[in-house]
Amino acid sequence: MAEHELPELVRMDHRLFPEMPYPYFVLRQLYELYRDRLLVVERGGELGGYVLFATTPDGERSWVLALGVVPGARGLGHGRSLMAVGLDRLAADGVHEVMITVAPGNRPALGLYESLGFVQVDHRADYFGAGGDRLILRLPLHG
Numbered sequence: 001m002a003e004h005e006l007p008e009l010v011r012m013d014h015r016l017f018p019e020m021p022y023p024y025f026v027l028r029q030l031y032e033l034y035r036d037r038l039l040v041v042e043r044g045g046e047l048g049g050y051v052l053f054a055t056t057p058d059g060e061r062s063w064v065l066a067l068g069v070v071p072g073a074r075g076l077g078h079g080r081s082l083m084a085v086g087l088d089r090l091a092a093d094g095v096h097e098v099m100i101t102v103a104p105g106n107r108p109a110l111g112l113y114e115s116l117g118f119v120q121v122d123h124r125a126d127y128f129g130a131g132g133d134r135l136i137l138r139l140p141l142h143g
């Protein structure tokens with residue numbers, strides 16, 4: 001994603017995650033750190049979704065920091081494609097495992113992650129602060 005698209009990414013992130021969007025300054029800094037592992041969907045010249053992976057300094061583990069597709073483009077395979085391309089790149093990087101957090105009631109996301117082979121390894125109350133319960137899922141990679 002080009003740097004000039006950052007304001008559009010921030011707007012899309014607010015649309016995708018209205019209850020817990022990344023503040024602009026956080027997404028800017030994540031972009032500086034992980035732009036190589038930030039993948040976007042482009043639709044008619046506009047951003048239609050994104051995924052962001054961050055790998056730990058030892059290169060062993062990567063976390064999915066965001067995955068979202070705008071409402072009008074859901075159910076078309078974009079979410080699956082973003083994850084598939086990203087996971088291929090992480091495997092090529094030699095990453096051993098990928099972690100993701102998901103709200104317990106988020107059926108579409110859980111369906112996608114389970115179909116990719118992610119398995120629940122934890123259920124944490126208040127993981128993202130009061131009321132922010134999350135399931136933690138893991139996928140081993142065999143690069």
Ligand SMILES: CC(C)(COP(=O)(O)OP(=O)(O)OC[C@H]1O[C@@H](n2cnc3c(N)ncnc32)[C@H](O)[C@@H]1OP(=O)(O)O)[C@@H](O)C(=O)NCCC(=O)NCCS
Pocket residue numbers: 016067068069070073074075076077078079080081101102103106107108109111112115
């Ligand atoms: C989760 C999300 C990214 C899926 O993106 P998408 O482009 O609609 O997903 P896809 O079309 O690639 O579908 C992939 C799989 O997701 C699951 N899925 C998608 N929509 C679903 C729905 N409405 N109900 C149940 N499962 C669904 C299915 O397992 C589907 O598999 P299939 O290809 O065999 O049908 C999208 O719903 C989204 O942006 N949600 C809001 C943000 C969010 O919750 N992000 C995840 C945070 S952890």
